[in-house]
Amino acid sequence: MPKQPMNVPQLVAADAARAARVLNEVRDARLAGQRTRVALRPVIEQSWERMLRGGVDPEHGFRAGPLSPDEVMRRREESPLREVLPVLREGLLSVADVAHHIMVVADEEGRVLWREGCGPVLRKADMLGFEPGADWGEAVVGTNGVGTPAVVRRPVQVFAAEHFVRSHAAWTCAGAPITDPRNGRLLGVVDVSGPLETMHPATLAWVDSVAKLAEARLRETHVSSLERLRAVAAPVLARLGGRAAAVDGDGWTAAVTGMPYAQRIALPKSPSAGIRWLPGLGLCSVEPLAGGWLLRSVDDGAESPQRAGARIVLDLTRPRRWSVTVSGGVGSWSQELSPRHAELLYLLAVHRGGRSAAGLAEDMFGDPGRTVTVRAEMSRVRRYLGAFLEHRPYRFCEDAEIEALLPADREDLLPYSTAPAVVRARTPETVP
Template structure:
């Protein structure tokens, strides 16, 4: 016998449903009046009655609350994942059983009836007792019923006649089964068949349970297709650096692809907070990066090896940024170069909010910065770019910091050699702009103070000094009268002065 059938809470089938209903009425009356009665309710019914009475449900007269108006009901239906399963459920529970006088009901996880379809005469009778769309049939709102009890217990349930706590529904019999989300395992709704006592066939409860399994299979196939689309879109990200593992996670944290394959994570190892290191078990750390749909998880083994001998070389004053790690060239884009510049200028470390402001300005988003930093860490290694706070964990040799040091030492010629075209000339990041302006001011002042024609000539051919009138004027003053460079300098200065006029 399949496991899900063995877990069903169905009563023994009686050859005379009306006689069984009379017997249940006696049990109902005796139990609620606390009189001596040999027969007692089935355990699943007794437990449900207890929960319902604790919720102050009146057995002698109670109605389910109407929660959703017609327009609100449409919104709830459109948003619910079971909407896609309706054609399958109709075929299974309505089309295949012919003219049986029953109705099919589909609820959400809290017992709201979202759909009700079936035999017209039974629908009219259901309307009389508010067994209708938009009402809520949880145990705490209407007492023991198949839908509410299956949601409360997470198992398939049949409630027959006087097993309903509220007397209004003693002429009804219902069978329901929960439907679970294949990804989370959580109950997302229930499927129910209800009808008058004499119309329900004894095989219908098993049919309801089978329909719920078919719906779960349909949801699982939809999940599989969603995961395939995520994998196709994000596959280029599954490229771990040395010593790392990378996993692509669904929006609910399920591993749907990984490198290496079959990467296993400990239970509860994936928190939803992105951008912070956490323990992934087995001596590994991990960082979660948000994607358009889902997450990218990078894990790496914690190493006790010190990085003192590693050197990160940054050449950011040329036409494009260049990065070397221990003589290994690493390709980085403009945004990663800006982050490295910020971390170099603030060696004590920064948090994501500070970096967002320094790199993106007032509109900066810390989540975006965390994602950029995790991609940078994937390129350089997690021991190179550290977290809490974000900082560089190796010795850094940067040309732009060397310029400042050389100027302090009074060596303008060596400083100009390293100055190049200025710090990341194409960047508009606030931290880069501020440092670039300070370096330019210091470099320009040192060159002008030196009054050295060779220095002035070299500075006049940088992007910063090419159209600097004071530099060009001093260059003309210091160049020898017959120096060939005077003519070109004079022409450029005249053009600059004429443009200013």
């Protein structure tokens, strides 16, 4: 049988010098619109398409001005990643220095906050502008091991000329995102970079495993903070009648009384003391506690808010920062959306008359039989949208005004979604 052509990681593992030559040929052919002898990996192909649409110059790129040292210091002090630096250093630096690599930690915007490792490689990085305060977001410097993992929200290794900008082709980078376990928000990216000949395809798994250790440390820190809040809240809740809960600033529950335990309660985007309507609790008195908030139901006889005149805004304009905001006579609150929930609410905003579980399953998976998955996800959505959603069929309530904010370019609509209805909506001249 004829041998199957090797993919890029196999090429690098077998012969780094040959891999560099092949990747340079592939890059030149791809940018010239010609067929390539080795196919670009999908994650790289998709990144290059974003670069071409965004106007990044593949020959020269663009270097944004670095942050001032004072601003870098301020961001370091405020970044939750500061808490996990010991984990990252212990897991990566000892090997990185010996293997002629450097470790880079960037924030969610792609700004380099920390950079440590092999001295000669650090000096080469200086020449490239890969320094503290520099902007290595994908839209600024092209496909790379910092910016691209932040966009696709998964680990990515970029070999040599897979970098979109030619001046980066002497480097190979492996980066993994680090997310906040409390809310799923991207905190930043940890990256290991170095010359192609010092890199191995297994580097990516190594970096990803250390990133997951960092997330586990953040999770432990969060659990400890909830335990402290529980100790503060216990004597307060013991004196109260009715329904009440103590939650942290992100709505994670430390303790409850007079009501079933819910792991998390959706809070307004910027909580403040006063009377607020909260999903699952109705009208509540929101009072500050050390490390969180005390929520006391003041509307036990009414499970639903006043829906008339309510306005629901579904914001899909910012990749991975999708949200739904509800405003009306009982105040305003927002909820960040997971990719799956953003897809579901987009489909309901498009189909104001509603969709059955089978219809949503067809839209989401191309399989009307996957209703169990749809119902499970819609049950989770109802935890924060509550009475603003109806079912049989699933739909927004008729009393509310619905507005969907979509990207200016339809190709940027939920760009990583593979739901058939969303894919059709991204394609010109089609209607979802």
